[in-house]
Amino acid sequence: MRKATRLLRNKFIPFLLSLALILPIYVTQNTNPLIVKAASAYTGDASVSNKVDFSTDVIYQIVTDRFSDGNTANNPTGALYDSTKTQLKKYFGGDWQGVINKINDGYLSNMGITAIWVSQPVENIYSVFTDGSTSYHGYWARDFKNTNPYFGNFTDFQNMVNAAHAKNIKVVIDFAPNHTSPADQTNTSYAENGKLYDNGTLIGSYSNDPTGMFHHNGGTDFSSYEDGIYKNLYDLADLEHQNNTVDSYMKSAIKKWLDLGIDGIRMDAVKHMAMGWQKNFMDTVYGYKPVFTFGEWFLGTNEVDPNNHYFANNSGMSLLDFRFSQKVRQVFRDGTDTMYGLDSMVSGTQTAYEDVNDQVTFIDNHDMDRFTKAGASTRTTDLALVYTLTSRGVPAIYYGTEQYMTGNGDPNNRAMMTGFNNATNAYQIVQKLAPLRKTNPAIAYGNTTQKWINNDVYVYERKFGNSVAVIAVNKNLTTSANISGLVTSLPAGTYSDVLGGLTSGNGITVGTGGAVNTFTLAAGGAAVWQYTATSNAPTIGHVGQPMARPGETVVIDGRGFGSTTGTVTFGTTAATVVSWSDSEVKAVVPNVAAGKVNVSLKTSGGTASNTYANYDVLTGPQVLVRFVVNNASTALGENVYLTGNVAELGNWDANKAIGSMFNQVVYKYPSWYYDVSVPAGTTIQFKYLKKNGSTVTWEGGSNHTYTVPSNATGIVTVNWQP
Numbered sequence: 001m002r003k004a005t006r007l008l009r010n011k012f013i014p015f016l017l018s019l020a021l022i023l024p025i026y027v028t029q030n031t032n033p034l035i036v037k038a039a040s041a042y043t044g045d046a047s048v049s050n051k052v053d054f055s056t057d058v059i060y061q062i063v064t065d066r067f068s069d070g071n072t073a074n075n076p077t078g079a080l081y082d083s084t085k086t087q088l089k090k091y092f093g094g095d096w097q098g099v100i101n102k103i104n105d106g107y108l109s110n111m112g113i114t115a116i117w118v119s120q121p122v123e124n125i126y127s128v129f130t131d132g133s134t135s136y137h138g139y140w141a142r143d144f145k146n147t148n149p150y151f152g153n154f155t156d157f158q159n160m161v162n163a164a165h166a167k168n169i170k171v172v173i174d175f176a177p178n179h180t181s182p183a184d185q186t187n188t189s190y191a192e193n194g195k196l197y198d199n200g201t202l203i204g205s206y207s208n209d210p211t212g213m214f215h216h217n218g219g220t221d222f223s224s225y226e227d228g229i230y231k232n233l234y235d236l237a238d239l240e241h242q243n244n245t246v247d248s249y250m251k252s253a254i255k256k257w258l259d260l261g262i263d264g265i266r267m268d269a270v271k272h273m274a275m276g277w278q279k280n281f282m283d284t285v286y287g288y289k290p291v292f293t294f295g296e297w298f299l300g301t302n303e304v305d306p307n308n309h310y311f312a313n314n315s316g317m318s319l320l321d322f323r324f325s326q327k328v329r330q331v332f333r334d335g336t337d338t339m340y341g342l343d344s345m346v347s348g349t350q351t352a353y354e355d356v357n358d359q360v361t362f363i364d365n366h367d368m369d370r371f372t373k374a375g376a377s378t379r380t381t382d383l384a385l386v387y388t389l390t391s392r393g394v395p396a397i398y399y400g401t402e403q404y405m406t407g408n409g410d411p412n413n414r415a416m417m418t419g420f421n422n423a424t425n426a427y428q429i430v431q432k433l434a435p436l437r438k439t440n441p442a443i444a445y446g447n448t449t450q451k452w453i454n455n456d457v458y459v460y461e462r463k464f465g466n467s468v469a470v471i472a473v474n475k476n477l478t479t480s481a482n483i484s485g486l487v488t489s490l491p492a493g494t495y496s497d498v499l500g501g502l503t504s505g506n507g508i509t510v511g512t513g514g515a516v517n518t519f520t521l522a523a524g525g526a527a528v529w530q531y532t533a534t535s536n537a538p539t540i541g542h543v544g545q546p547m548a549r550p551g552e553t554v555v556i557d558g559r560g561f562g563s564t565t566g567t568v569t570f571g572t573t574a575a576t577v578v579s580w581s582d583s584e585v586k587a588v589v590p591n592v593a594a595g596k597v598n599v600s601l602k603t604s605g606g607t608a609s610n611t612y613a614n615y616d617v618l619t620g621p622q623v624l625v626r627f628v629v630n631n632a633s634t635a636l637g638e639n640v641y642l643t644g645n646v647a648e649l650g651n652w653d654a655n656k657a658i659g660s661m662f663n664q665v666v667y668k669y670p671s672w673y674y675d676v677s678v679p680a681g682t683t684i685q686f687k688y689l690k691k692n693g694s695t696v697t698w699e700g701g702s703n704h705t706y707t708v709p710s711n712a713t714g715i716v717t718v719n720w721q722p
């Protein structure tokens, strides 16, 4: 099969709380003193101005070429384009003006969408493969500092950002710095030879690469983490981020898009780039204009990868939650697992991810079969949407899922948007549940507890402070379920289904102690019951950006902070407070010892909040250094790691050492290497160690020392000291 064909078939595949938004809560037994207080308005985390917390948002993923053609004058001509929109590998003409039109006509905001994720906006290659493959998807970049002209020019992009912001919608761009475009080392006429341009000036090509901007290690067979990073992903010209030109180019490119006002980045193929470079890149973003960033680390069905968890917890960015997605697909769509499997995914990811609420959940995307199966009941899609929109994590809805579009595999899963019907059940489900993420912090920030379960029925509770949401889902489309013995944290009273029966849900009556009267959950039924507290003890739900240098300002979201300024501490050190409201505080990270730090606050009255653990504080601005150690021979089962005297190297703690290091591609055993983000301009001390399970063998001799460059990348090579 042609390489390009393989690629395309890859499996890798301020607003005030208005009364109108308060969803119906009927409390008959007003026994809870909290209920009588009026709802307090908050502006912080509900606002588009908060670019570092997406917990309250619902993202809508748009394949720009396939959504709406708002300007036919910018469409490609000739073999690049198919006006019939049937040859799915060609451009169809969708563009930013089309997105603007759907923002302005209310299709997105009426659905409750508060963020859009658009295709990589940068200029892509113009060549067409003989099988018709083109760059319509945006993943074949040639100039990261220019726009894809078929999507629009910089003015169009800016207009889209402005239109979105005017409707309280954030804009996330896809960004794919792993590679340029398809290339063949020995055939320069294959596509565009991976050529890279800097604002119109050619700076590199795959076959003529004297300065090493690309990897020339062949294609990855996906056999190891290292193999996937330093070899080509399919036929894509793989960039070497340790190369100074590439490193500085990508950082200046992202600044150009940040300057246009974007609110987030979806980072492509993060499993295929060194984590050290990506952490360094995130430090650049956070040091410039911080935005929420989530990476794509594909996981297959039932795949659990500790490297994926380590990345989410230590790279400074979140991930698309593939564990969530694959499990929801198994349970709801394919019937290959039960609600018990869903529940263990929930508890497993809660443990594995330090900030599970920051991971981005989804039921389908452009690399998966569309969720709705041709001929299947659309109720299955509806139930998966109800589940996802009320679960922990930031939901992302793939364009057209609300229209029940079908299509298996790439490119059938990327057809032109079939219509903009705002009366589908799925559209109305999003419309009912998206606003709840803004109003009830239990949905955005709460913990998840399973309350009632069998193979088909899952009842779970989300709770944050005194706010509660209880959701019941019966995935069995033919048999109803009798739910008895359910006990929740809901205050006594009567609750209607937030969904208003869109998925055959019922109301419930809750007695003292949260006991719910026995009820029947309809076949294929789902209901959402919620209680939004108006008074809370101080409770932190989120701290963003997820990683910062001392001196950077972070945003702390939650409830119950009070209206007068209190105190914030990182570890035991007080932080300078920049602003303070009942739901949002901004504070400057103080000069604390770098590493994982506990963040907490106290109200002006001295009431302490919960502790927000594992906040990542950096030593200072970061640069990328490649560490190489030669002559490090190991016994079977032993691997080489790196540690040293800064938090970025694990502070001499063998358990936090960096690695295991690599030894197969760029350097080969008994040499080992690893790309690490370390504090710029600092003289560091370090050592290598060998680990075999819990057995640690340190290098002998004195510590190695190295002065990290103050900018640009570095490399330090030493011999293992026996």
Ligand code: NOJ
Binding pocket: 007, 010, 012, 013, 137, 139, 176, 233, 268, 269, 296, 366, 367
């Ligand atoms: C993952 C993207 O989601 C996929 O569509 C793309 O082909 C590869 N990365 C390469 O950019």
Ligand code: NOJ
Binding pocket: 652, 687, 698, 702, 703
């Ligand atoms: C930690 C010490 O601080 C460092 O100097 C030493 O080299 C390693 N432990 C190994 O003993």
Ligand code: CA
Binding pocket: 069, 070, 071, 072, 073, 074, 075, 093, 094, 095, 150
């Ligand atoms: Ca167009």
Ligand code: CA
Binding pocket: 178, 228, 229, 230, 231, 238, 239, 272, 273
């Ligand atoms: Ca790579």
